[in-house]
Amino acid sequence: MSKIEIKNLTFGYDSQGTLLFEQANLNFDTSWKLGLIGRNGRGKTTLLNILQGKLSYSGKIEHQLDFLYFPQPIKDKKQLTYYVLQEISDFEQWEVERELNLLNVDPDILWREFETLSGGEQTKVLLALLFIDDQYFPLIDEPTNHLDIEGRKQVAEYLKKKRQGFIVVSHDRSFVDEVVDHVLSIEKSQLELYQGNFSVYEEQKKIKDEFEFAQNEKIKKEVTRLRKTAAEKAEWSRSREQDKYGKSTEKGSGAIYDTGFIGAKAAKTMKRSKTIENRMDIQLAEKESLLKDIEYVDPLTMNYQPSHHKRVLTVEKLTLGYQDKELFQPISFTLNQGERIALIGPNGSGKSSIIRLLLGQFDGKSTGTIIRPENVTISYVRQNYEDNQGTLTEFSEAQGLNHQEFLNNLHKLGMEREVFQNRIEQMSMGQRKKVELAKSLAVPAELYIWDEPLNYLDVFNQEQLEQLILSVKPTMLIVEHDQAFLKKIATQLISLENHETV
The missing domain is CATH 3.40.50.300 (P-loop containing nucleotide triphosphate hydrolases)
Structure with a gap:
């Protein structure tokens, strides 16, 4: 040790x-x-x-x-x-x-x-x-x-x-x-160490953030009150100072202003005003020390176009294979509008092959039936996206995207604006994944097909996607291994069982 x-x-x-x-x-x-x-x-x-x-x-x-x-x-x-x-x-x-x-x-x-x-x-x-x-x-x-x-x-x-x-x-x-x-x-602003697992971290982080928000609101109210009090004291002091140089008697009353008394009181009030200003400075400094590590995550947008078809996809007794080898036991399922089906199973069981079949890209053999309405628009997140290249402007134009919507989602996903000037092929894998995802979100679609969308994305991005999907309720077919994500967003799980071991 x-x-x-x-x-x-x-x-x-x-x-x-x-x-x-x-x-x-x-x-x-x-x-x-x-x-x-x-x-x-x-x-x-x-x-x-x-x-x-x-x-x-x-x-x-x-x-x-x-x-x-x-x-x-x-x-x-x-x-x-x-x-x-x-x-x-x-x-x-x-x-x-x-x-x-x-x-x-x-x-x-x-x-x-x-x-x-x-x-x-x-x-x-x-x-x-x-x-x-x-x-x-x-x-x-x-x-x-x-x-x-x-x-x-x-x-x-x-x-x-x-x-x-x-x-x-x-x-x-x-x-x-x-x-x-x-x-x-x-x-x-710092490295923060927590004792316990990720759930403990999340709970402690939440408590800390909530405390800082509460303290921030409390200090904001106190600063507002102090500003008002300081302004009132300063105004009273200025008006009393002017009285010293006004009339020394009031006609008919015989009253005489004690300019020494007024001056002393005004000075005392001004001093109190300065004290209040110092307290404000301290409060503002405390306020600035808060919220430094709060993560602000803006909600994403999705160009979902609900289909007028209730049933978007029907799969009956489907199996895929190469030559004499079948990948999985026959499966059947129906994907209705607003549902989100996740395909699960071990690597190599045929999950991505089903996606390629739906997109007309599968070069093996298939048996069974796939029924879907004609001209259903699909937005696709790929596992491999190394062919994305060029500037973001060139890319969005080539893909026919709404450029502003594409950039907005990229920024919300955490891509810094200075990175916007880089060519996609020069970006990190995490940044390139965000380009692929932001592209899919900007494409007008009735059906979203996402193949392992969470690779290279941080926890905050994952939570963004969860909130977006649960809010918009798009029709989706997803391949993903993250159980926490699937538990939150999937309406149905379809398990592919290896044909050789069943």
Whole structure:
């Protein structure tokens, strides 16, 4: 057991002109299972790179264990998996086989070419390499992106049983909830450490935000009252000061103004006014110290065009396959207007193949019946969108989008306006995913088909999508592995069962 200490960490990219971290301090134990969370672009991967010494920074980081990063770079994917792993780290064969067994992976996978493994299999073999030697502290960046629901459960169970600590970055709330015992949140102005899992963090964050909102309202009212009192005192003082230089007697009354008394009282009142102003300054300073880490998330818009057809899609006894191999047992379902059906099942079971069939892009064989009205307009979010390119203006024109609506949703999804000038192919994967999603939201459509829409999106984006879908109630067919998301938005789950194992 050892400590990792971060002292006065300051870092920013020259191109951005702002600091991601400023005089940040953190102290945590290497036995902790630490979930690293924060909005996209807030610096999660950057912090992992700083820990590895890949970036220059100001401050000091003290640690006894070396860091080991996931996913590890692969030089040659055509090699057998065993030799791919050997190039990354030294190990005995029995050690990696032990970890693969714990991950419910057949060790024979080591003797297959790495590039032939599924995304989930590649994830698991690279994770196994992290825990062979407890002399390293693992930094696990987005392990769930290529895992199906069952794979996520297996990896979560594997990580839970490890005595060794680690840092994990994942946008799957259920996964983080399962595996971590501490949460490190990269907030707008600071690094904030919470003891407990993601649910504990959410509850504590909510309480903190509500307290700050309440304090903010209280201070606003107090400042308003003080401003009014100060203005009244100042006005009285000015009017009394003028009286000193007015008539010294009132005609017929014999009264004589005591200018000394008036001057003293006016000065006293002015002094009280200054005191009130000082109190206001203190209150305003307190107010400015609040709400710095509140995340303001604007609601998204969706160009949903409800169909005049009650039944948008009917699938009867459908199965797909290649040559003599069928992907799944026959399925049947009906998608009515306003319903949201989620296709679930292990990777490779045929979920994306069904989508390609509906879009006329499936090159295998199919049996069964698909019925849908003619000319139903579809908006599609793809898993692979590397062909999106050009400036945002060029892209929206090519796609026939409402440019302002497209940009507004991009900004609401958290894309900074300075990024708007970048070409899409130069953006990060998270930013490029937002382009694909904002495109879909801007397309006028009766049916939305989304294939793993949550990859690379942060928790706040996920909640935005949940709120949008529950508000608009569009007709949707979705493939997604995030159980928390599906539990909230899906009206029906259709499970694809592998034909060979049933």
